[in-house]
Amino acid sequence: MFEDGAILNELFLERLNYLIYVVLLLIGLYAMIAKNNLIKKLIGMSVFQTAIILFYVSIGVKEDATIPIYLPEHDPHGEHAHARGGPEALSRGQVATYANPLPHVLMLTAIVVGVATLGLALAVSLRIYQGYGTIEEDELLVKLEREDARTRKAEFPVADSPKVESKRKPVAKRVSKTGKSKK
Numbered sequence: 001m002f003e004d005g006a007i008l009n010e011l012f013l014e015r016l017n018y019l020i021y022v023v024l025l026l027i028g029l030y031a032m033i034a035k036n037n038l039i040k041k042l043i044g045m046s047v048f049q050t051a052i053i054l055f056y057v058s059i060g061v062k063e064d065a066t067i068p069i070y071l072p073e074h075d076p077h078g079e080h081a082h083a084r085g086g087p088e089a090l091s092r093g094q095v096a097t098y099a100n101p102l103p104h105v106l107m108l109t110a111i112v113v114g115v116a117t118l119g120l121a122l123a124v125s126l127r128i129y130q131g132y133g134t135i136e137e138d139e140l141l142v143k144l145e146r147e148d149a150r151t152r153k154a155e156f157p158v159a160d161s162p163k164v165e166s167k168r169k170p171v172a173k174r175v176s177k178t179g180k181s182k183k
Contacts (some may be wrong), residue, residue: 017058024051038125038135042118049114060103067069068098 012019024047031044129135132143 007067018055021055021058024048024054036137038137039122041137042121042125045121046114046118049110051108053114056103056107056110060100062099064097065099066097068101112134 028044028048
């Protein structure tokens with residue numbers, strides 16, 4: 001069982017691609033969580049998505065498999081099928097040699113969605129930079145808190161304190177003999 005490094009060979013060398021995918025996943029996850037720069041977070045997200053896509057594509061790989069395209073005699077709509085009186089059924093051996101196209105098709109869709117998400121996120125990052133002058137998360141949060149405080153202050157102004165009247169008696173105006181008032 002332990003001779004010739006059989007376990008080591010089985011665990012690491014035959015499954016090296018899975019180890020690489022896990023490392024890529026962890027690098028992408030670290031970048032998304034630990035970095036403060038929005039662009040670096042997006043790069044981490046892209047690495048994370050790439051690792052997932054590679055993982056699913058590697059699951060869909062089948063040794064000695066062919067592409068899943070019918071031969072002319074198996075096509076129910078082809079001319080060969082009508083000449084022989086109908087399509088020939090595929091044998092189990094022929095079906096077993098076809099690769100499953102579903103994982104690859106799903107990952108093509110994931111690539112398209114990933115590119116669209118990345119493009120939108122980069123456009124939003126550009127607008128954030130134009131609006132706030134930074135793409136660093138810490139600085140952005142400080143600026144947003146300041147702006148929020150200013151907005152709240154404008155919406156709900158602090159009521160002016162009531163004016164305190166002085167305890168002095170008001171000065172009476174003197175009226176001169178000519179009828180004009182003097183102070």
